[in-house]
Amino acid sequence: MNAESWTPAEFEARLRAVPEARYHHRHPFNVRMHAGELSPEEIRRWILNRFHYQRHIPIKDALILAKLETPELRRMWIRRIQDHDGRRAGEGGIERWLRLGEAAGLDRKDLLSGEGVLPGVRFAVEAYVNLCRLGTPLEAVAASLTELFAPDIMRTRIEAFERHYTWIDSEGLQYFRGRISQGRQDSGEALELVLEWARGRAEQERAVAALSRKCDVLWALLDAVDQA
Template identity: 70%
Template sequence: MTVTTATAVASTSASASSAADAGTAADPWPVPEFTERLRAVTADRYHDRHPFNERMHRGELTPAELRRWITNRFHYQRHIPVKDALILAKLDRPELRRPWLRRIRDHDGTADGEGGIERWLRLGEAAGLPREQLWDSSRVLPGVRFAVEGYVTFCRLRPALDAVSASLTELSAPGLMRTRISAFERHYPWIDPAGLAYFRTRVDQGARDGAEALALVHSWARTREQQHRAVAALAYKCEVLWALLDAVDRGDTGGRDGAPDGAGP
């Protein structure tokens, strides 16, 4: 069936219905249904279901694989304040900007030795990775670089609704952090438990940030078209996280597995 024929058939079917029934297709979803559609995206597509994460949580990663993930994921972590600054620039009122300023402080800290980026560096050190090595972007896999740059560009170019909707992966982050903490404590005892501070902190931060972002999306997505955009943006973000893990899972590091010579067990 061609697009033109399909359109004609749909138009004919619509004409057979009452005008009121035909009009409801464009009405916005009620908030509970809209919320359920957003949560369904992460239920189906969030990267907790990626084979690499599943292997991580079953304790099946080698030290080299875990270090490769820590190294490449840091490239994403270091760009979180960048994408949040781009979102911040789109917000036109102080009450909207304050939560995004807090997000930047959460990751950058307010002084040296603070914040989520610092905690990720300490995770790397606990796994035997010098922080200078994590900052060395030449070690980042091309697929990871491409995924992160795509997400940052998305937040730069798309409207605030789209960029904030993409951040709603945070709705699923607390559960993933709890699973990850348990997996690291049980399966990777060679990593100093103090290095897991990033995961512990993100349990509460992620829940708070996800709830705040969801409230914004509810208030901004007032039409069916806007709601569809929000769902699509969240699906795109899930694809970014999935693509990042695809690259880590199958990436050829050319002998650079993220670990210095002699590091780790």
């Protein structure tokens, strides 16, 4: 017999419980970052490796976009690509991440070359892109719901950088500042879609599993950076 569907409230609570327990704000590397314990070399390693994640976000969003069947949905989703790529050269989240790297003493040429990206980071990012490439629209959108927790971690990170890592020019933190409102909007829209789309208990469980897999991606990325 099929298990009964969760009510919308219970489904939402089960989705939120996944990152509550396993989002990367609990990872030892982030805990040390927020406590001000990372060396400049560790901060630079994190920025360089996280750039590999950042530059793949619009790629996975383009894969999701291609699965959306109405102009309304595509109009909503395409904004994410524009947030990262900008509407013209010199704008957008990827450019702001490059400026973060420069503020921390990295060369944008080195970030763009992809050299020095750790194998574990490549595999983690590939797993996320493939989840969005091969999964259903429900699974791909549910995986993005880690962003429910992103605004909080951005605020914590900005505070930590301004207090402990003052060798990085505060202008370099614009990426994090911008993501507070973008993350709130992204996750609000994604949550509405997931609650609406999941039909029946099996689909609800698939959405929770996709979000859980995404937590694994972020965790594995930091494991690789931490252990390098």
